[in-house]
Amino acid sequence: MPTYIYRAVTNSGLIVRNRVEAGSKQNVIRTLKENDLMPISIEQIAYSSKKKKTKKKNIKDIEEIMKNVNTTQINTKKTSTVKEKINMYLSKTEKITSRDLVIFTQNFYLLKKANFNNIHALRTIIESTENVTFKGVLEDILAGVEAGENMYTTMEYYSDIFPFIYINMIKVGELSGSLTNSLEQAVKYLDSSEALNKKIRGILIPNLIQFGLLLVMLVVGVIVAIPAIQNVYEEMGSTDTLPGITLWFQGVVNNIIEFWYVPVIVIATVVAIIIFYINTPKGKYSFDYFKYKMPIFGQLIFALDFSRLMKAMLLNLENGMRIQESIEVSKNVIQNYVMLSIIETSINNILIGDSWIEPFEKSGLAKSMITEMLKIGMQTDLTEMMSKLVEYMEIDIDNIMQKIMKVLPEVVYLIVGIVLIFFVLVVLAPCIQVYMGGFLFSAAGIT
Numbered sequence: 001m002p003t004y005i006y007r008a009v010t011n012s013g014l015i016v017r018n019r020v021e022a023g024s025k026q027n028v029i030r031t032l033k034e035n036d037l038m039p040i041s042i043e044q045i046a047y048s049s050k051k052k053k054t055k056k057k058n059i060k061d062i063e064e065i066m067k068n069v070n071t072t073q074i075n076t077k078k079t080s081t082v083k084e085k086i087n088m089y090l091s092k093t094e095k096i097t098s099r100d101l102v103i104f105t106q107n108f109y110l111l112k113k114a115n116f117n118n119i120h121a122l123r124t125i126i127e128s129t130e131n132v133t134f135k136g137v138l139e140d141i142l143a144g145v146e147a148g149e150n151m152y153t154t155m156e157y158y159s160d161i162f163p164f165i166y167i168n169m170i171k172v173g174e175l176s177g178s179l180t181n182s183l184e185q186a187v188k189y190l191d192s193s194e195a196l197n198k199k200i201r202g203i204l205i206p207n208l209i210q211f212g213l214l215l216v217m218l219v220v221g222v223i224v225a226i227p228a229i230q231n232v233y234e235e236m237g238s239t240d241t242l243p244g245i246t247l248w249f250q251g252v253v254n255n256i257i258e259f260w261y262v263p264v265i266v267i268a269t270v271v272a273i274i275i276f277y278i279n280t281p282k283g284k285y286s287f288d289y290f291k292y293k294m295p296i297f298g299q300l301i302f303a304l305d306f307s308r309l310m311k312a313m314l315l316n317l318e319n320g321m322r323i324q325e326s327i328e329v330s331k332n333v334i335q336n337y338v339m340l341s342i343i344e345t346s347i348n349n350i351l352i353g354d355s356w357i358e359p360f361e362k363s364g365l366a367k368s369m370i371t372e373m374l375k376i377g378m379q380t381d382l383t384e385m386m387s388k389l390v391e392y393m394e395i396d397i398d399n400i401m402q403k404i405m406k407v408l409p410e411v412v413y414l415i416v417g418i419v420l421i422f423f424v425l426v427v428l429a430p431c432i433q434v435y436m437g438g439f440l441f442s443a444a445g446i447t
Helices: 025-034 062-068 082-092 098-113 118-128 132-146 151-158 164-176 179-236 244-258 261-278 281-293 298-318 323-333 337-352 358-362 368-379 382-436 439-443
Strands: 002-009 015-021 038-047
Touching: 002 025, 025 038, 025 132, 038 132, 098 118, 098 132, 098 179, 118 132, 132 151, 151 164, 164 179, 164 298, 164 323, 179 244, 179 298, 179 382, 244 382, 261 281, 281 298, 281 337, 298 323, 298 337, 298 382, 323 337, 337 358, 358 368, 368 382
Parallel strands: none
Antiparallel strands: 002 015, 002 038
16 A cells, blocks of 8 residues: 655644555545645655554544654744734635636646646646645645546536536546647636626626615615605695605505515525425426526527537547547536437437437527538538537627627616616605795695
């Protein structure tokens, strides 16, 4: 069994060093993390040819590690300043951002393009990674690769860091022998996703803030300003009344405040029912179908999924796979149940000798241009035609995104505008009425 020497940091900031036997470097890393030890370095030194009769050091017992440690110990309680303690804590709890993932993917792609093998590329990236948390994850991936596993196998344990689509892009690349091309796709996917999210956030966040402020002003105005106006009318003896819409909304707000638990229970129940339904097979399928048919974003979501599928199939076909095998491997990049059901039907059609393109055509989701190009490709050169289809899909996605960026602000502005008009009618109109002093005439008995 291999023997490893590790260096790690305890929760108190103590750096420890020890020797341990384990099946793989990956096992050492996982055992250390389970016992709240942050790995710094792990080096394999030898294989044990004989079984020792002495009891092995139990690395799960932290106290035993401290007693048998053979290293220079740095005790933070005695020598570390408050600033150093804070930095140590922050480094151990540092969050992994999307930017960290983008940089890793870009660097890994460049190294693979320069003919680095996976182990060499990972080691090089780990040395230059500043995020301690992400460094530990990459160490775990490296340990898995050194143990003979595929990268995606370890990535699946970190689904909170690596998106589903990202993991399956790597999986397709490793299984098809075209990891470099898959990494290039992953870089484009991450960049395009970040760019799209940034644009959407730039439109939604400012308008959502305005929307929230208007709602707050509306509620506060009804709770504070409207009763004050009513008191003025009563004190002055005016027979004027507030606008009907103001009185109606005031009643709604008062009822919500008095019986607040009713809307809370209703909303919680509706949300719980929706979540429960979505988690059922039928609900998941219906929800995924809604994603493809939803206003504004539906067409874009389908185009992105279909384009991702075609790119994966193209990689597999270029590596000599047959159509059936290509579809089988490529379906891993899809998460939507509707698209997966279409793909499964397509595979079944191949088995019985029918067209694999027909299910996409009958779904009513794919554009006729797409299916016609695939049909022509089957009659001529599918790989070449699919390459052109991928280019067409990229242009189509750009066009859809431009339409969304044009329509989305208009929709948001419309919603904010409606709330603003409602605020004017409910709150500002009575305030203006008091400011103009018209109620004084009725108070004085002048009609």
